[in-house]
Amino acid sequence: MTYSSTTTNPEAASAASNASRKLRPRSAMSRTMFPYLLVGPAVAYLLVITLYPGIFAIYQSLFVVRFVSWTWAGLDNYVRIIQDREFWAALGNTAIIGGISLTLQTIIAMTVAFFCYRDPLVRGWRIIFLMPMLFMPSAVAFIWKLAFNDGRVISDLLMSAGIVSSNVDWLASVWLARLTLIVADVWQWTPFLFIIFVGALQGQDEEIEEAARLDGASWSSIFWNISLPMMRPVIVVAVTLRGIDITTMFTNVYIMTQGTPGGATETMSFFIYRQGFRMFNFGYASAASVLMLIFTVFVAQTVVKRAFRSGKS
Amino acid sequence: MASVRKSGGESLLLRYLVLGAWAIVCLAPIVWFFTIGFRPRTEIIVPKPIYWPTWSLDAWRLLISDWPIALYLRNSVLAVAGSVVIDLVLAIPAAYALARYEFRGREDIGFYILSTRMMAPAIVAVPIFFLFKNIGLLDSVWALMLIYAAINLSLVTWIIRSYMLDIPKELEDAARTDGAGDMTILWEIIIPACLPGIITAAVIAAIFAINEFLFTLLIASTSKAYTMSVALANFTGGSDGVIYNAIALVSFLAFAPILILVVLIQKHLSRGLTMGAVKG
Numbered sequence: 001m002t003y004s005s006t007t008t009n010p011e012a013a014s015a016a017s018n019a020s021r022k023l024r025p026r027s028a029m030s031r032t033m034f035p036y037l038l039v040g041p042a043v044a045y046l047l048v049i050t051l052y053p054g055i056f057a058i059y060q061s062l063f064v065v066r067f068v069s070w071t072w073a074g075l076d077n078y079v080r081i082i083q084d085r086e087f088w089a090a091l092g093n094t095a096i097i098g099g100i101s102l103t104l105q106t107i108i109a110m111t112v113a114f115f116c117y118r119d120p121l122v123r124g125w126r127i128i129f130l131m132p133m134l135f136m137p138s139a140v141a142f143i144w145k146l147a148f149n150d151g152r153v154i155s156d157l158l159m160s161a162g163i164v165s166s167n168v169d170w171l172a173s174v175w176l177a178r179l180t181l182i183v184a185d186v187w188q189w190t191p192f193l194f195i196i197f198v199g200a201l202q203g204q205d206e207e208i209e210e211a212a213r214l215d216g217a218s219w220s221s222i223f224w225n226i227s228l229p230m231m232r233p234v235i236v237v238a239v240t241l242r243g244i245d246i247t248t249m250f251t252n253v254y255i256m257t258q259g260t261p262g263g264a265t266e267t268m269s270f271f272i273y274r275q276g277f278r279m280f281n282f283g284y285a286s287a288a289s290v291l292m293l294i295f296t297v298f299v300a301q302t303v304v305k306r307a308f309r310s311g312k313s
Numbered sequence: 314m315a316s317v318r319k320s321g322g323e324s325l326l327l328r329y330l331v332l333g334a335w336a337i338v339c340l341a342p343i344v345w346f347f348t349i350g351f352r353p354r355t356e357i358i359v360p361k362p363i364y365w366p367t368w369s370l371d372a373w374r375l376l377i378s379d380w381p382i383a384l385y386l387r388n389s390v391l392a393v394a395g396s397v398v399i400d401l402v403l404a405i406p407a408a409y410a411l412a413r414y415e416f417r418g419r420e421d422i423g424f425y426i427l428s429t430r431m432m433a434p435a436i437v438a439v440p441i442f443f444l445f446k447n448i449g450l451l452d453s454v455w456a457l458m459l460i461y462a463a464i465n466l467s468l469v470t471w472i473i474r475s476y477m478l479d480i481p482k483e484l485e486d487a488a489r490t491d492g493a494g495d496m497t498i499l500w501e502i503i504i505p506a507c508l509p510g511i512i513t514a515a516v517i518a519a520i521f522a523i524n525e526f527l528f529t530l531l532i533a534s535t536s537k538a539y540t541m542s543v544a545l546a547n548f549t550g551g552s553d554g555v556i557y558n559a560i561a562l563v564s565f566l567a568f569a570p571i572l573i574l575v576v577l578i579q580k581h582l583s584r585g586l587t588m589g590a591v592k593g
Contacts, residue, residue, distance in 0.1 A: 032416070034410075034414070034495060035410040035414035035416040035419075036410075036416065037406075038406035038407060038409055038410035038414070039406070039407045039410040039411065039422055041402075041403050041406070041407070042403040042404060042406070042407035042426065042466060042470060043407070043422060043425070043426065045403055045462075045463065045466065046425070046426060046429050046463065046466060046467070049429075049437075049441075049459075049460075049463035050429050050432060050437070050463075052440065052444060053436075053437040053439075053440035053441055053444065054437075054440075056440035056443065056444070057436070057437075057439065057440050060439070060440070060443075108335070111331060112331065112332065112335050115327070115328040115331045115332055116332055119328065119332070123579075125332060125336070126579065127576060127579070128336050128339055128340060129335065129336070129339055130575065130582075131339055131340070131343060131572070132339055132342075132343070134520070134568055134571045134572055134575060135343075135564055135567075135568055136523065136524045136526075136541065136542045136545065136564060136567055136568075137524050137526055137542070138524075138526055138542050138543065138545045138546050139545060139560065139563075139564035139567070139568075142545065142555070142557065142560050142561075142564070143342055143346050143564075144342075145555070146346075146349070146357070146555075146557055147342065147345075150357075150358050150554075150555060150557070151357060151358060151362050151557075152360070152361075152362055153345070153362045156361065156362045187338070187339075187342065191339075192586060195582050195583045195586060196583045196586060196587055196591060198583070199582075199583030199584070199591070200583070200591060203592070219324050233591075234587075234591050237587050237590045237591055238586075238587060238591070241586075241587065241588075244431050247433065248433035248434060248435065250434065250435060250526065250527050251526045251527070254526075254530075254546070255546060268433070268435065269433060269434070269435035269527070270435075272435040272436070272438065272439070273435060273438065273527070276438070276439045276442075277442075277531065282439055285439050286439055286440070289435065289436040289437070289438075289439060289440075292433060292435070292436050293432070293436050296431055296432055296433060296436065297428075299431065300427075300428040300431040301428075304427070304428065304431060305424060307590070308424075308427065308590050
């Protein structure tokens with residue numbers, strides 16, 4: 001269970017394994033073709049399910065679609081969309097809600113993982129702390145919809161604690177509505193980061209930690225100067241993956257807020273869904289999809305590629 | 314497993330305060346929501362919340378009499394199991410090629426597979442809806458199966474690939490010396506040796522598939538192909554409002570098997586969730 005990238009030189013290791021990995025197939029034909037035959041079906045399947053939608057979205061985004069009639073619109077959808085305040089609001093909401101949520105999740109997961117990994121009961125803690133992640137996202141949305149709005153439980157608890165004096169209408173204010181989405185997301189997905197962080201902490205070399213302790217280093221300085229730097233690649237990979245999932249937030253918005261109040265909780269995913277499947281502006285929804293697709297490809301090319309290179313041993 | 318070491322009394326107290334507080338945050342909503350499943354509806358949405366339930370089996374009766382729970386369960390199981398089988402059939406050879414062969418474009422192909430995981434469902438939702446509409450597969454479990462398989466294929470491939478990289482090359486060389494062919498080696502040596510990785514990948518793919526919401530909502534446009542995840546959202550609307558006790562009950566019916574699966578693969582979870590980018 002060691003974290004090998006910290007101990008071996010990745011280039012040398014991969015060169016060595018590549019050399020020993022050379023196979024001796026029966027013919028030149030099979031030598032070149034065989035790996036493509038192995039990887040081909042999976043790639044073909046993904047191409048059908050990603051390339052087709054990508055091209056279709058670009059094509060459809062050039063039309064105004066009214067039920068079955070398609071009218072050529074050129075780049076009109078794009079011109080309209082970059083002037084559409086709701087589109088920019090959705091982008092901003094996604095960034096605000098996702099950014100706050102991801103920051104909180106990372107801090108909480110790291111704190112809990114740090115206090116937990118040396119504990120004798122670590123296995124028990126792990127099972128408790130990962131439970132929220134195991135509920136269906138739609139179920140989690142209902143848990144928090146009931147707790148905040150319909151069942152008034154959170155308001156009641158806040159009232160008994162003397163923090164508020166009357167029932168709070170969580171969907172009445174921009175920041176309170178966003179807060180409910182953030183709470184639901186943090187509750188469900190902090191376990192994702194926690195599980196990864198605690199695994200990385202357990203995998204680190206105990207002797208270095210022990211030596212630092214004997215030298216009189218405090219637990220906080222061990223954390224900041226030893227554990228955290230060693231975990232950097234793991235943190236980068238985990239936060240990147242979680243960050244990408246957050247930008248696609250849909251279920252909680254659909255069930256808990258429907259974008260209210262006044263679009264303050266409408267995320268990009270919900271914007272596309274609403275344009276397409278509520279208002280039947282399919283061309284417009286496709287244009288928004290294409291813009292988001294460009295953003296995704298950009299993020300995948302830069303951040304993810306780097307994250308996976310640094311995280312790989 | 315870390316050994317018991319005290320790092321000073323004050324931090325030990327702090328440790329249990331932090332862990333205890335977070336355990337309450339995690340568990341309290343779960344325990345409370347569990348009791349919701351055993352309450353009469355009249356007790357759930359009231360001006361002042363009632364914390365201790367009057368136990369009732371209303372939700373069970375509703376579920377059995379008014380709600381095609383068997384259909385939704387069947388849809389979920391069929392779509393999820395089918396998608397995992399498709400994923401394994403496609404991913405195992407692909408992972409083997411990516412882990413063991415040198416070929417032109419290997420890096421790019423591997424990264425392309427990974428990048429499909431990064432696509433937001435909403436981006437492809439509209440075209441996928443039309444794709445399935447055009448081939449007449451809307452509102453069908455088969456469509457869900459194909460979608461779930463596509464969503465998880467990258468994850469499954471990358472997890473299995475990372476476990477295959479760990480298998481010592483000598484095992485294969487020995488078999489090759491004995492005259493075994495490529496497929497025999499894959500089937501009889503590689504697959505058994507990376508079985509933990511295959512099982513981890515299958516479990517994680519199954520969980521993501523069970524939970525999938527947006528595509529299922531769109532493709533299962535009438536309730537015929539609803540899965541558990543989307544059927545939950547269907548408890549709302551109408552004059553009855555949200556039927557929380559039934560929602561709670563169904564939530565736990567889906568939660569229990571997932572918990573068991575996850576406890577079984579606990580050791581491999583962090584590696585699986587990062588698609589093998591993190592060893593541990």
